[in-house]
Amino acid sequence: MSIITDVTRMFLTRTTKPFSFKNEYDRTLPYEECDNLGLYIHIPFCKSICSFCPYCKVKYSKELCDAYVDSLLKEIHLVAGGKEKKTATSLYFGGGTPALAADRLKEIIDTVSLYFDITEGIGVELHPDNVTPCVLQVLKDAGVTKISIGIQSFQKKFQSILGRNTVDIDALRQALAAVPFETVSMDFIFALPSQTFEDLKSDIDAAFANGANHVAIYPFIDFTFTSSKVSALPKKEKRALLDAITNYCLEKGYARDSIWTFSSEKQAHYSSMTRDNFLGFGCSATTLLKEQFKINTFSVEEYCKRIEQKELPTSLTTRFTLRQRMIYYLFWTAYSTRVRAEDFEKFFGVPLKKMYGFELKIAKLAGFVTEDNGVFSMTPKGAFYYHYYENFYTLAYIDKMWGIMRKEAFPEGIDL
Ligand SMILES: C[S@@+](CC[C@H](N)C(=O)[O-])C[C@H]1O[C@@H](n2cnc3c(N)ncnc32)[C@H](O)[C@@H]1O
Ligand code: SF4
Numbered sequence: 001m002s003i004i005t006d007v008t009r010m011f012l013t014r015t016t017k018p019f020s021f022k023n024e025y026d027r028t029l030p031y032e033e034c035d036n037l038g039l040y041i042h043i044p045f046c047k048s049i050c051s052f053c054p055y056c057k058v059k060y061s062k063e064l065c066d067a068y069v070d071s072l073l074k075e076i077h078l079v080a081g082g083k084e085k086k087t088a089t090s091l092y093f094g095g096g097t098p099a100l101a102a103d104r105l106k107e108i109i110d111t112v113s114l115y116f117d118i119t120e121g122i123g124v125e126l127h128p129d130n131v132t133p134c135v136l137q138v139l140k141d142a143g144v145t146k147i148s149i150g151i152q153s154f155q156k157k158f159q160s161i162l163g164r165n166t167v168d169i170d171a172l173r174q175a176l177a178a179v180p181f182e183t184v185s186m187d188f189i190f191a192l193p194s195q196t197f198e199d200l201k202s203d204i205d206a207a208f209a210n211g212a213n214h215v216a217i218y219p220f221i222d223f224t225f226t227s228s229k230v231s232a233l234p235k236k237e238k239r240a241l242l243d244a245i246t247n248y249c250l251e252k253g254y255a256r257d258s259i260w261t262f263s264s265e266k267q268a269h270y271s272s273m274t275r276d277n278f279l280g281f282g283c284s285a286t287t288l289l290k291e292q293f294k295i296n297t298f299s300v301e302e303y304c305k306r307i308e309q310k311e312l313p314t315s316l317t318t319r320f321t322l323r324q325r326m327i328y329y330l331f332w333t334a335y336s337t338r339v340r341a342e343d344f345e346k347f348f349g350v351p352l353k354k355m356y357g358f359e360l361k362i363a364k365l366a367g368f369v370t371e372d373n374g375v376f377s378m379t380p381k382g383a384f385y386y387h388y389y390e391n392f393y394t395l396a397y398i399d400k401m402w403g404i405m406r407k408e409a410f411p412e413g414i415d416l
Pocket of ligand 2: 046048049050057095096097150
């Protein structure tokens with residue numbers, strides 16, 4: 001499995017050097033010069049734990065959650081204190097289940113706003129159980145403009161495969177109508193055993209008919225360290241399903257605003273990933289800057305301890321070579337299905353074609369991308385292979401890293 005990602009990485013970065021993560025951390029994060037900076041905050045608590053889920057989370061208790069949020073506020077002050085106020089594109093809360101800290105969200109947003117002007121809104125991931133008029137109003141009053149609801153599937157069959165409860169679709173629609181948001185996104189998982197185009201189509205139709213203006217359709221990933229027994233559909237069936245659902249969404253006039261998201265309204269966007277640079281706060285949160293990528297510890301206890309010592313809770317840091325940073329840039333930008341040569345040149349000070357002209361030529365010949373005036377757009381075939389490669393990447397890199405970090409708060413180092 002990792003041979004594919006190793007060879008691709010070596011070819012694209014022109015070195016046999018792996019991405020080497022070391023147990024080291026900087027006391028200050030040099031984000032002041034970064035344009036297009038996104039912010040992410042992780043709230044790692046859930047009422048019950050889903051067997052298929054790889055994210056960093058622990059069972060919720062009010063006491064632990066409050067202690068965690070106290071540390072989170074301190075981490076924001078540690079990172080941004082004493083620096084000039086900075087523009088940030090967006091702030092996303094992910095988890096876990098961030099709404100379990102709904103009563104503290106305003107306090108967190110107010111603290112972030114001391115240091116950052118957020119220009120494109122604030123998003124929060126929700127569990128369907130959180131979608132009540134009361135919780136939604138608390139979020140709205142705190143300044144939240146976008147929500148993303150983890151539906152997974154509206155159908156009993158898949159809910160039981162995933163071990164999730166049924167979603168009360170009428171209550172969901174009524175709550176969403178009572179408290180509107182600029183973006184209401186719903187998450188679905190595809191490529192589950194025996195899932196058909198009709199199954200997915202009916203989920204997407206139900207989403208748009210019941211308050212969503214945006215959907216995310218994630219391919220199911222069978223992480224090695226989860227206890228889930230569910231295995232994903234084979235490649236051929238997965239491709240047919242992805243092509244059929246993409247064509248369906250495009251025929252309906254929904255805009256594809258990233259590799260796996262579609263929106264029915266122009267203003268609807270939900271993506272915490274497609275940023276040139278981002279700062280992450282909280283357990284497991286990652287930070288991507290011009291020359292480094294770092295990841296916070298996964299342990300809530302060790303996170304709070306580090307913050308108590310007035311130190312950043314970084315577990316691992318990697319420092320990029322220029323080519324490695326370019327690959328990171330292209331990989332994350334490609335999520336939006338478009339790469340602009342002009343933006344690349346602005347970021348790196350060197351033309352995209354000079355660095356990756358050969359690869360782009362091959363990608364065009366293979367029918368993966370088209371070029372129009374310096375904008376490279378992914379074709380449906382390209383999008384499938386991106387999905388396919390991303391699956392390898394997730395299993396070779398993320399699975400390995402998260403598997404270790406769930407067990408060790410501060411590992412010695414990891415080579416990917
Ligand atoms: C943090 S959860 C969303 C919010 C909330 N905790 C919930 O479960 O409803 C983020 C999303 O990741 C996706 N996800 C989780 N595990 C996955 C897996 N193994 N493969 C693909 N997608 C997954 C799900 O669609 C889920 O809604
Ligand atoms: S899918 Fe959501 S609710 Fe389930 S464990 Fe993961 S973060 Fe928690």
